[in-house]
Amino acid sequence: MPRGHRARYARYSGGPDPLAPPVDLAEALDAIGEEVMAGYSAEHAMREFLRRGGRDQRGLDDLAARVAQRKNELLQRHSLDGTMREVRELLDRAVLEERKQLARDLDDDARFAELQLENLPSSTAGAVSELSDYSWRSSQAREDFDRIKDLLGREALDQRFTGMKQALENATDEDRAAVQEMLSDLNDLLAAHARGEDTSEQFREFMDKHGEHFPENPQNVDELIDNLAARSAAAQRMLNSMTPEQREELMSLSAQAFGSPALMDALDQLDANLQALRPGEDWGGSEQFDGSEGLGLGDGTGAFQELASLDRLSEQLSQAYPGARLDDIDLDALARHLGDDAAVDARTLAELEKALRDSGYLGRTSDGQLRLSPKAMRQLGRALLRDVAERLSGRQGQRDTRQAGAAAEPSGATREWQFGDTQPWDVTRTVTNAVLRTASEGGATRGGIRLNIRDVEVSETEARTQAAVALLVDTSFSMAMDGRWVPMKRTSLALHHLVQTRFRGDHLQLIGFGRHAEVMEIEELTALEAEWAKGTNLHHALLLAQRHFRKHPNAQPVLLVVTDGEPTAHLEPDGEVAFAYPPHPLTIAHTVRELDAVGRLGAQVTFFRLGEDYGLARFIEQMARRVDGRVVAPELDDLGAAVVGSYLGSRGSRGPGGGSYRDHFGDLFGSRGFWAG
Numbered sequence: 001m002p003r004g005h006r007a008r009y010a011r012y013s014g015g016p017d018p019l020a021p022p023v024d025l026a027e028a029l030d031a032i033g034e035e036v037m038a039g040y041s042a043e044h045a046m047r048e049f050l051r052r053g054g055r056d057q058r059g060l061d062d063l064a065a066r067v068a069q070r071k072n073e074l075l076q077r078h079s080l081d082g083t084m085r086e087v088r089e090l091l092d093r094a095v096l097e098e099r100k101q102l103a104r105d106l107d108d109d110a111r112f113a114e115l116q117l118e119n120l121p122s123s124t125a126g127a128v129s130e131l132s133d134y135s136w137r138s139s140q141a142r143e144d145f146d147r148i149k150d151l152l153g154r155e156a157l158d159q160r161f162t163g164m165k166q167a168l169e170n171a172t173d174e175d176r177a178a179v180q181e182m183l184s185d186l187n188d189l190l191a192a193h194a195r196g197e198d199t200s201e202q203f204r205e206f207m208d209k210h211g212e213h214f215p216e217n218p219q220n221v222d223e224l225i226d227n228l229a230a231r232s233a234a235a236q237r238m239l240n241s242m243t244p245e246q247r248e249e250l251m252s253l254s255a256q257a258f259g260s261p262a263l264m265d266a267l268d269q270l271d272a273n274l275q276a277l278r279p280g281e282d283w284g285g286s287e288q289f290d291g292s293e294g295l296g297l298g299d300g301t302g303a304f305q306e307l308a309s310l311d312r313l314s315e316q317l318s319q320a321y322p323g324a325r326l327d328d329i330d331l332d333a334l335a336r337h338l339g340d341d342a343a344v345d346a347r348t349l350a351e352l353e354k355a356l357r358d359s360g361y362l363g364r365t366s367d368g369q370l371r372l373s374p375k376a377m378r379q380l381g382r383a384l385l386r387d388v389a390e391r392l393s394g395r396q397g398q399r400d401t402r403q404a405g406a407a408a409e410p411s412g413a414t415r416e417w418q419f420g421d422t423q424p425w426d427v428t429r430t431v432t433n434a435v436l437r438t439a440s441e442g443g444a445t446r447g448g449i450r451l452n453i454r455d456v457e458v459s460e461t462e463a464r465t466q467a468a469v470a471l472l473v474d475t476s477f478s479m480a481m482d483g484r485w486v487p488m489k490r491t492s493l494a495l496h497h498l499v500q501t502r503f504r505g506d507h508l509q510l511i512g513f514g515r516h517a518e519v520m521e522i523e524e525l526t527a528l529e530a531e532w533a534k535g536t537n538l539h540h541a542l543l544l545a546q547r548h549f550r551k552h553p554n555a556q557p558v559l560l561v562v563t564d565g566e567p568t569a570h571l572e573p574d575g576e577v578a579f580a581y582p583p584h585p586l587t588i589a590h591t592v593r594e595l596d597a598v599g600r601l602g603a604q605v606t607f608f609r610l611g612e613d614y615g616l617a618r619f620i621e622q623m624a625r626r627v628d629g630r631v632v633a634p635e636l637d638d639l640g641a642a643v644v645g646s647y648l649g650s651r652g653s654r655g656p657g658g659g660s661y662r663d664h665f666g667d668l669f670g671s672r673g674f675w676a677g
Contacts, residue, residue, distance in 0.1 A: 081296030158298025
C-alpha cells in the first residue's frame with residue numbers, strides 16, 4: 001500500500017448489502033402455489049408466507065412475537081415509583097441526620113423540633129411540604145432535603161427534554177435560570193406558531209440560543225414540535241398509568257421542584273401548547289407495570305416512548321392495515337429494540353416481497369387482484385414434475401444417474417446435421433467424414449484431426465406419435481372436504497407442465513366436473529375455490545372429452561379420470577343438470593353410454609380412484625373393464641406420479657419415438673436424470 005494511504009474497515013451501513021446473494025424465490029413460490037391451489041388468493045398466500053417465513057428465514061410472526069416479548073419484559077421488570085422511592089430515601093436520610101443533630105442539642109427548641117419530626121405526615125408529599133419551611137440544624141440534613149427539590153426539578157424537566165436529569169445534576173442557580181428562560185422562549189415560539197405566524201426566523205434564533213438542550217437537532221419548528229409532543233405525550237401516559245394515590249403525591253411534590261412553582265407553571269404551559277398543536281398524539285393511553293425495578297420520571301417517560309415505538313413496530317409487522325407494505329417497517333427502530341439480525345430479517349422479507357411483485361411471478365387481474373402469472377405456473381409445474389419424477393424413481397427402487405435419455409428409437413439411417421437437430425450424433429460416421437475430408441484436403445491425419453460442422457452426421461429416429469389427452473378431475477366438494485383438493489391440482493399442473501415442455505405435439509385438455517363439467521385453463525383450475533355444490537357429473541365430462549378427441553383425429557386418445565365418488569349427476573337433453581343420491585340408474589346409464597363412446601374412439605382409459613369406498617371401487621372396476629382400461633388407487637401423495645406415469649405409459653411401453661419415458665425425464669431436467677439408463 002502506498003505511503004500516506006490508510007484503509008478503514010467497518011460494517012456496511014449504506015443500505016442493503018451489495019454483496020449479499022439475491023433472495024431465493026423458489027421456496028416462496030412453492031408455498032404460495034400451495035396456498036393458491038388450496039383456494040386462497042395469491043395476495044393472501046404471499047402474505048401468509050411472509051408471516052411464516054421459510055426454512056432459513058424468520059417471518060413477520062416471529063419478529064412480532066419478539067417485539068411483544070420485549071414489551072412484556074419492560075412491563076414485567078419495571079414500576080413507576082422510582083422517583084417517589086428516591087425522594088423517600090432522601091427524606092428519610094435528611095430526617096435521620098436532623099434527629100442526630102437534635103439529640104446533641106439541649107435547648108427547648110430542639111425538643112420542639114423533635115416533636116415536629118415525630119409527627120410528620122406518613123405521605124412523602126405531605127412530609128416534604130411540611131418541611132419546606134423547616135429550619136434545619138444539620139447541614140447534611142439540609143443538603144439532603146435540598147437535593148429533593150433539585151431532583152424533582154431535574155426529573156420534571158427530564159420528562160419533557162431527554163437527558164436533562166444528567167445535564168443539570170450539578171447545576172448552579174445560573175443554569176436553572178437559563179433553563180427557565182429556555183422554557184419561556186419555547187412557549188413564546190409555540191404560541192406564535194399556533195397563531196399561524198411565520199416562525200422561521202424565531203426558530204433559528206431559538207436554536208442558536210438554546211440548541212444544546214435539543215440533541216435531536218430539529219431542522220424546523222415542526223420537527224421540534226413533533227419531538228417534544230411525542231415525549232410530552234409519553235409523560236402524560238406515564239401519569240395516566242399511575243395509581244390515583246401515586247399521581248396525587250407526585251403532583252403535590254412537583255410544586256417543590258427547584259423550590260419554586262414557576263418551573264411547573266412553565267412546563268404545564270408547554271404541555272398545553274403541545275397538546276393543542278399535536279392532538280393526534282396518544283395523550284390518553286396507559287400501561288400496567290408489574291415489576292419491582294423503579295423508574296424515575298425521565299426514565300419512565302423514555303420507557304413509554306419505547307413502548308410506543310414497540311406498538312408501532314407491532315402494527316407495521318402485522319401488515320393488517322389497508323395498503324400495508326413491508327417497506328413501512330422502521331428498520332432502525334427494529335434494530336434498536338431487537339438487534340441488527342432482526343432488521344436484516346425484515347429487510348430480506350421486504351426484498352422478497354418486492355422480488356415477488358417485480359419478477360413477473362405475480363400479475364394482476366383486470367380487477368386489480370394478484371394472481372399467479374404463466375411464468376409462475378411454469379416454475380411450479382417444473383417443481384411438481386421434479387417431485388413426481390423423484391417419487392417414480394423411489395417407487396421403482398432405482399437411483400439417480402447423470403446419463404441423459406435418448407430422444408427416440410434410432411432407425412439405422414444417418415444424415416447430415418442441420419440446425420435445430422436434437423438427434424444423437426453418429427460418432428463413427430462423423431469421425432470417418434472428418435478423416436476423409438482432412439485427407440482429401442492434403443492434411444496429415446497422424447497427429448489428429450479437427451472436426452468441422454460439415455462432418456457431423458446424426459442418427460435418424462422414428463417419428464414421434466401424438467396423443468390427445470383429456471384429464472378429467474373431480475371438483476365436487478367432497479374432494480376439498482376430504483383433503484384431495486390440492487393433490488388434484490398439483491397433479492394437473494405437473495401433467496400440464498410435462499406436456500407443454502416435453503411433449504409439445506400432444507394436445508392436453510383439463511376438464512373439471514362437479515355438478516356440471518367445464519374445460520379449464522390451468523390457471524383457472526389452479527385458482528379454483530371449493531364450492532358446496534352437490535353432484536359428480538362424469539357424464540358431462542365424458543361428452544367434453546369426446547369433443548376434444550374428435551378435434552384431433554390423428555392423435556392417440558388418452559382418457560385420465562381422477563375421482564372420489566360415483567356419478568350422481570348427468571345432463572338432460574335440454575342442458576339442465578339432473579342430480580340424485582344415491583346414484584340414479586338413469587345417471588349411470590348416461591355415463592356408461594358416453595364411456596362406451598370414448599372406448600369406440602380407441603381411447604386408452606385409466607381411472608384414478610381416491611378413497612376406500614367399496615361401492616365406488618366396484619363401480620370403477622366395472623367401468624374400466626368395459627373399455628379395457630385400468631384402475632389405479634394411489635395414495636394422495638402418489639397421485640401425481642400415478643397420473644404422469646399412466647400418461648407416459650399410455651403412449652406405448654416406450655416414450656415418444658420409442659425412447660423410454662424415464663429417459664425423457666432425463667432430457668427434461670438437463671444433464672441430471674432420475675433413472676439409471
